[in-house]
Amino acid sequence: MRLERAVHRFRLQSAHNLLDEAFATVPPEAFLRDVGRPLLARLDDAAELRFATSLLELRLLAQAQGWERVHGPLVVLACAPSDDAVLELIALGLALAARHCRISYLGAATPVDALAEAVARQRAAAVVLATESAALDRRDGAELRALPCPLVVVGRAREPIARSLAGVALDADAPTTPTRIAGLARRQSSRRSDEPSPT
Numbered sequence: 001m002r003l004e005r006a007v008h009r010f011r012l013q014s015a016h017n018l019l020d021e022a023f024a025t026v027p028p029e030a031f032l033r034d035v036g037r038p039l040l041a042r043l044d045d046a047a048e049l050r051f052a053t054s055l056l057e058l059r060l061l062a063q064a065q066g067w068e069r070v071h072g073p074l075v076v077l078a079c080a081p082s083d084d085a086v087l088e089l090i091a092l093g094l095a096l097a098a099r100h101c102r103i104s105y106l107g108a109a110t111p112v113d114a115l116a117e118a119v120a121r122q123r124a125a126a127v128v129l130a131t132e133s134a135a136l137d138r139r140d141g142a143e144l145r146a147l148p149c150p151l152v153v154v155g156r157a158r159e160p161i162a163r164s165l166a167g168v169a170l171d172a173d174a175p176t177t178p179t180r181i182a183g184l185a186r187r188q189s190s191r192r193s194d195e196p197s198p199t
Helices: 002-008 012-025 028-041 046-063 087-098 112-122 138-145 158-165 177-194
Strands: 074-079 102-107 126-130 151-154
Touching: 002 012, 002 028, 002 046, 012 028, 012 046, 028 046, 028 087, 046 087, 074 087, 074 112, 074 177, 087 102, 087 126, 087 151, 087 177, 102 112, 112 126, 112 138, 126 177, 138 158, 151 158, 151 177
Parallel strands: 074 102, 074 126, 126 151
Antiparallel strands: none
């Protein structure tokens, strides 16, 4: 595979050119599944893996331009404080934007207080938290349980974290996950619009 050879040789421009070709044939929301993950699975050198991961993150975020201006309910995306596996989170954000959700992306290792502030300030309709580790301290757990909108947990540790936070555990790779999250966000947004205005 030409892309794999470019990564082996750390040829940045060649890799970008080949990714341009890939994006011309694969929809952005399917890019990680069809191109990115197969590439990463074939790499066993730590430096090559880091190079490829950074390159994929950069290119996926480039595809995300404008997702904060989509007309629809706002979904905040963040990794748990100790996690930095952002590729699946960005791919999920692209799929949500395609389903008319506005995206606020906070990225890797997001402090919970920053996440809570973003949710409150932007009146988010849903939060997606990506976590690979089942470790959250008590204070962070309490703050996440107090979020005023649905919390969806994705990643390897989704089941125990979702249970501890009264959230919803979903598999980021499942084809129905973006639709389910978009539905949660729309219901929350609709519920808010039905609430009487404070006098």
